[in-house]
Amino acid sequence: MSLGKTEVEYISRLAQIEVREEEVDGVAAKLSNILDLFTQMEAADTRGVEPMSHPLDAVQRFRADVVTEVDQHEKLQAIAPSVTQAHYLVPQVIE
């Protein structure tokens, strides 16, 4: 399976990972290599096989509706790149 520039740009947008112009071909080639591995799956007969998301047949457990967490914003924000008045800052988002 061979990826072209359009696909690489699309993936780059989905993953929010920059791929510079000069890198596109190299990235396309490496990704195509990995995707070639997937072609081996095509021939396998999987009719009637239920997809398996989790190894064990367990079901979701619950927690009680109780407040257990205290205000830790100082500790958590001590390692943040940019904080003002307890808000995380990012470049302005215009809506």
Add this chain to the structure above:
Amino acid sequence: MSWEVVIGLEIHTQLTTKSKIFSGASTAYGAAPNSQACAIDAGMPGMLPVLNHAVLGKSIMLGLALDAELGMRSVFDRKNYFYPDSPKGYQTTQMDFPIVGQGQLEIELEDGSKKVIGVTRAHLEEDAGKSVHGIVPGQTGIDLNRSGTPLLEIVSDPDMSSAKEAVAYAKKMHELVQYLGICDGNMQEGSFRVDSNVSVRRPGEPLGTRAELKNINSFKFIEKAIEIEIERQIELIESGGKVVQETRLYDSEKDVTRSMRTKEEANDYRYFPCPDLLPVIITEADVEAVRVVMPELPDAKRARFVSEFNLSDYDAAVLTGSRAMAEFFETVVALTDAKDPKLCANWATSGFSAALNRDGLSIENAPVSAEMLAGMISRLIDNSISGKIAKQVFDAMWQGEGSADEIIESKGLKQITDTGAIEALVDDVLANNPNQVEAYKGGQEKMMGYFVGQIMKASGGQANPGQVNKLLMAKLKA
């Protein structure tokens, strides 16, 4: 050239749990920024979700109220997109297997006709944080307190064909979720958010492209926005243009909808089952447990008030305006042995409600309780006080001066009903006002009012007016 309008609503309701859907942080509104965003809510490395049990019962309850299929096995999926208010870079939601399936809600339109609106599904998901502008110029501040608050997203079938129908549906759903106690319905605080999907088409043609209207937090503006959007789309198509699938906001000052400035095309959300969570199983026993605690729904309550208490449709509608008011009313009726439900209804909807509004209070923190009001109404029913005195007693109760009986006692307000005593008063007044008696006998019937006034004054307002009238008439005719 006729047009058909197709509207579907997606309503996000914040569930009334104390803690978040996947963490033990508080969901209380209005806390200091990021003080209720624990490491799990902030999407920190290595953190994992565990499901809050309380969201199940609330979801099941909505499902039962909508006569819906229930998703006995539901699955959480990841909806992948990047946005600063979504700390993990994905939102945990339910795509293919929601907890509530197909259901319906009947709405009543202004002309009294009814329409059944299909509800496609309702699913659980986590809310995102909030963006705050203006803290630092050129920057947006992110507050993650809201991140992880449980939402039940209720998706309607595209069954509505006018703005009025859409708002009727939204209002009905708004009433329902509050009645069920699963959502506080506070649109200003964002507990109940309505997104409208609007499209138009010529009859017989396939569905048109829809635009989504978001971030409108009053029913009045939702109606206007939908109407203006319908006009916009029709005008656009009639002048040869095409409707673009996009999100639009409503500008209430200019009464127009505007496209949101998002750069990209439709997002590829790459939904897949969340591997940190396992399938959610609900059993028949779980459903039964909710069924037995289901509150009476608003429509059924209204019908019962009309049939059981002989109230008018109008009164029934006012009394069931909120579950709290309906329950207040029924408590008062019960405590007065249902001797005069209409009287209870009158007091609840006028005197009591007026005082609440005047002082900006809610039923929960009103100074007069149902017990207290019932106590006063009992004294009206047994003629201990007149209607006019009752107003005085009510005001005194509201001021915290005690129960009805205590106030009647301490202020000596008990109505005079003793026939002999009233007769004496009547005789007195008639004896002291011979000219007015002459005038009355000469044809001036208005003198009745004068006599009644004098008698009431002489009795300190405590003579039973009905008896005064009766005895006065008898004496004057004699």
Add this chain to the structure above:
Amino acid sequence: MHNLTIKQMNEKLHSGEITSVQLTQHYLDRISQYDGDLNAFVTVTPELAISMAEAADQKIAAGDAELLTGIPIAHKDIFCTDGVKTSCGSKMLDNFIAPYDAHVVTLLNKIGMPILGKTNMDEFAMGSSSESSYYGPTKNPWDHKAVPGGSSGGSAAVIAAGLAPLATGTDTGGSVRQPASFCGITGIKPTYGAVSRFGIIAYASSFDQAGPLTRSAEDSAWMLNAMAGFDERDSTSLEREKTDYTAELGQSLKGLRIGVPAEYFGEGLDPEVEAAIRTAITEVGNLGGEVVEVHLPNKDLAVPAYYVLAPAEASANLSRYDGVRFGYRCDQPQDLEDLYKRSRSEGFGEEVKRRIMVGAYALSAGYYDAYYVKAQQLRRMVRDDFTKAFESCDVIMGPVAPTSAFNIGEKSDDQVSMYLNDLYTIPVNLAGLPALSVPAGFANNRPVGLHIVGPYFSEAKLLNIGHQFQQITDWHKQMPAQYQ
């Protein structure tokens, strides 16, 4: 001191012959001496280690100690350690001081195991050689030209070189067992859900499991006892009665049916590895078991399925690394998109970026059914192969990897060839089964590991088989000359 077994260390600590402070200092000294060259540690924590050792000594004196109290440990840098840098081998987290402990760390801290430091690893656990670490490759103590395996290469090297008596690792596609094999030590991946993932930086959530790296199966059993158990903060953590993983140690292997898949011994398997493994299987068989041929017909589909599913999960798990709340942020972001794209492109290494992109692609519209759903179906088929095989055998044995350790740099350009190396270990993660790797000889002068796979919850049996094997062989006692 570094040649003692855990049991012996425990005895000496309790008799007062040695103190935890002495034991810990001994290892810290060895780390100073050898790690500059080996590069097995990202962070060494001498002050923390000594202060924890002092506390441990007090616990021992007060009679309040457990078997592992006072015995130092190294943690793979994927376990969050409160107040200590937790890098996950990545520039993205080079500045991340974790504000909380992983559940496993909490458990071991409570016992009183002084933390020597955080060990090197493939970036975000994505790799089989530890070469993709932001901090450079770790060398294999047996041969410095060789890789130690990955992604828990640092932890494996640390055990092999005697720089710590015990270490933690995580295994998503073989990342505990393969480094154990390459470094001639013991490691076990437990049944999925046996050990809590809370506080372990996630790579592929439905595959990741933490496990011990040690010098012997017995040591691994003790460690697993300390690490395993239900944690209510992890929805995928199993709620079962607490298991004693040492309970079967010493039991006879008479009647053990050893399944050997015919598919395992084909093309691509190094002949010296094959020889060592066949010998090892025969030796185990001689302890009372019999060898049975079994079949795993879908074995070849496991690797492609894994490289769809694990990157798919990772593509979502790594979306949180966006330069907003922690970790690397690019310089002077111009707008939001610039912040995301540059922080992630500059903060992540090449292999991580590749896997995120492959994963996002496999989930994207148009490919979800052909890739993701198909892979999940294959996953079930691979698991069902094992279920069927276990009808006629008790455990399955074979090589851990088709070769012994390759050279540093040898495979870095050929990802797919590196991926295919995981063909024995990956099926086990797809199925969520437990599996042990014990040293079983050498190939090309580099260690070789014997892979022992069992049904769900059979760790105690696996560990006993490993233990019995280690009574009749001494591969596990060997150490590279330079570190003795």
